[in-house]
Amino acid sequence: MSSCRLTELYDKASKHSQYQVLASPIRSVMDGVSGNVRSRWEEERLHFMLSRLSFDDATIADVGGNTGYFTLELIERGVRKALYIEGNKAHSEFVREAVSLLGWNDRVDVVSRYLSFEEDGDRFEVDVCLLLNVLHHVGDDYGVGVRSVSQAKSAILDSLRQLASMAKYLVFQLGYNWKGDIRHPLFENGEKREVIDFIRYGVDEYWDIESIGIAERLSGGRVVYSEVGARNIGRDDRLGEFLNRPLFIMRSKKRGPLSVA
Ligand SMILES: C[S@@+](CC[C@H](N)C(=O)[O-])C[C@H]1O[C@@H](n2cnc3c(N)ncnc32)[C@H](O)[C@@H]1O
Known part of the structure; x- marks a missing residue:
């Protein structure tokens, strides 16, 4: 296993899509990266998660883990065991190699398939599940049979309900458009409040x-995530669609006792 091979795999994964910046443990063992990786504010999102949850000795699942940023950064920050689940083979192959090169095979399980979110589908039990920017892709990357915005919205809520018995905490983000296509908005006005109400009332008995x-x-131009309030609840078009997505920290009503603060 070599870091050259890792660079090759990353280039291959990047051809499909460059989504995340690289986690610092990978950067330390890689030869160099070609191409420009566009940040999706990974550090800023991580910072907010760390300010709200303790990951010490926790188990996590990172569903739609992409090139492993959150999985690997959180291992460095005390996570005992991570389950990384990613349906895109180029990404999961890259993370598998990275994990092996870092000698972290006993700490990260790499699952290379799309999670079905079905009742009788894959199950895991973890302290914290990260489900970031995945569910609006239902009917595309996964979830055959979902053919309309209203079906997508009900599938999104079903998936969240399903996860309430699998994780004590959920860190969650959702895009505004079904399959990332602006012709199919999930929310009439594209307002944060609409997303928050949809989630709050949709999973009220579960989370x-x-x-x-x-x-x-x-x-100074720096981006930070801070607690929702009257000051920041309004849609801010200057930030673009991604940064308007609320970052939810949710606690299961179906799992316990709780060990993560
Ligand atoms: C938009 S990216 C988000 C990446 C990362 N979670 C983040 O927020 O930085 C979505 C990722 O989830 C993966 N994905 C989509 N549906 C999935 C599923 N059902 N199971 C596992 N991975 C999935 C895609 O291949 C892609 O890498």
Whole structure:
């Protein structure tokens, strides 16, 4: 196993899509990366998660883990065991090699398939599940049979309900458009409030929303996620669609006792 091979695999994964920046443990063992990786504010999102949840000795699942940023960064921050699940083979192959090169095979399980989110489908039990920017792809990457926005919305809620018996905490983000296509908005006005109400009332019996992070750009240009409030709840078109997506921290009403603070 070599870091050259890792670079090759990353280039291959990047051809499909460059989504995440690379986690620092991978950067330390890689020869160099070709191409420009566009950040989706991974560090800023991680910072918010770390400010709201303790990952010490926790088990996590990273569903739609992409090139492993959150899985690997969280292993460095005390996670005992991670389950990385990714349907895109180029991404999962890259993470498998990275994990092996880092000598972390006993700490990260790499699952190379799309999670079905069906009742009788894959099951796991973890302290924290990360489900970031995956569910609006239902009917595309996974979830055959979902053919309309209303079916997509009900499948999204079903998936969240399903996860309430599998994780104590959920870190969740959702795009505004079904399959990322602006011709198929999931919310009439594209407002944060609509997303928050949809999730809050849709999964009320399953999850408590403990915290909601909202991205804001500070005067120096830096982006930070801070707690939702009157000041930041309005849609901010200057930030673009991604940064308008609320970052939910939810606590299961179906799992316990809780070990993660
Ligand atoms: C938009 S990217 C988000 C990546 C990452 N979660 C983040 O927020 O930085 C969605 C990723 O989820 C993967 N994916 C989509 N549906 C999935 C599923 N049902 N099971 C596992 N991976 C999935 C895609 O291949 C892609 O890598």
